[in-house]
Amino acid sequence: HRIIAQTSPGAHTDHENHNGLDNRKTNLRQCTFRENQYNRLPTDNCRSQYRGVCWGRIGWVARIKHNSRSIWLGSHTSEVGAAKAYNRKAQELFGEFAYLNPIQWWMVRREVYHGLSAQKARNDKWNRVCNFLPAPDSCNGSRVFFHVPATPVTCCGVTAWDWISI
Structure with a gap:
């Protein structure tokens, strides 16, 4: 990807969409190490x-x-x-x-x-x-199951959602 982006020596190449396998020229940009770290995904832990x-x-x-x-x-x-x-x-x-x-x-x-x-x-x-989620329907260990929005509903000038189970 350094060749495709024509990255100069000492510079880094950043993937805008975070997919390291997507080496299209439109997805690559030259950056510094620090700028590359700004664009990191959140950690899982x-x-x-x-x-x-x-x-x-x-x-x-x-x-x-x-x-x-x-x-x-x-x-x-x-x-x-x-x-x-x-x-x-x-x-x-x-x-x-x-x-x-x-x-x-x-x-x-x-x-x-x-x-x-x-x-x-x-x-x-x-x-x-x-605050948009109602009380959970059920709780199984660490997984909590909520209703999700289906269609917009307007009440008192505020758009809210009907809730249906998935």
Whole structure:
């Protein structure tokens, strides 16, 4: 892929779509080592499905690392809210090389967070993971089964979803 992208010596080649086997010229771009690291996928060994997000004593915490410094992006009531905070800062710091967490539009809601006691955070953890999901239908070990949206419904000026089981 270095030949296809015509990467200069000492530079790195980045795959925009994260597929190392996709060596089309449109998918390759020259970058520095650091820029290549900005575009990494999230790791599999954490509680959150999003990069830069983890569960802390006070809720979902967003952090980003830049120039060997960890930057605190705040604690949030939902995992999606923390992922949105990470996305905003990543776009600001890393520009075109930023890995943005994939957030579905139906998961996004207004996020206001001014603090939460550790006790309340522990008690409400699973209720706050995603405020658009109702109580789980069933729980089997670590797998929780929810209803998923089928069609949009508007009520009181807000678009919501009917929920059907899959």
